[in-house]
Amino acid sequence: GYVIKLLAIIRKVDDEIEAHVAPTLVSHHMLLASVSNEFNAIWVEGDVSGPTLYYGRGAGRMPTASSVMSDIIEIARRENLGARCDVDHLASRRRDGCPDQDTGELSGARF
Numbered sequence: 001g002y003v004i005k006l007l008a009i010i011r012k013v014d015d016e017i018e019a020h021v022a023p024t025l026v027s028h029h030m031l032l033a034s035v036s037n038e039f040n041a042i043w044v045e046g047d048v049s050g051p052t053l054y055y056g057r058g059a060g061r062m063p064t065a066s067s068v069m070s071d072i073i074e075i076a077r078r079e080n081l082g083a084r085c086d087v088d089h090l091a092s093r094r095r096d097g098c099p100d101q102d103t104g105e106l107s108g109a110r111f
Contacts, residue, residue, distance in 0.1 A: 002026060003033045031055075 002025040010019045026033045031053055035041045038060035045051045059067070 001028050003028065005032060005035070007032075 004023050005026045007024040008021045032041055038058050040058035042054045
């Protein structure tokens with residue numbers, strides 16, 4: 001059988017980095033299928049190391065919900081003020097979904 005897990009998948013394809021987040025069917029035979037509740041896991045496949053799994057407690061349901069609501073409120077506040085692509089005054093990194101002026105890379109809300 002299978003379980004549905006929300007997975008963030010990042011991989012290198014040729015010289016490009018491909019990344020996406022999506023609900024995914026995971027076989028019960030895989031270790032990732034048993035990750036639940038406040039636990040998170042990262043599956044890494046290296047050229048030399050082969051597959052490795054890092055597993056531990058995440059933030060949990062309530063801290064995660066609080067962070068998501070905080071991000072939504074901040075986005076709504078900025079929209080209401082007409083602010084676009086500014087640097088967050090509370091953090092040293094960009095969180096506004098705008099391209100970095102030096103690298104052109106996009107930033108986003110924390111996950």
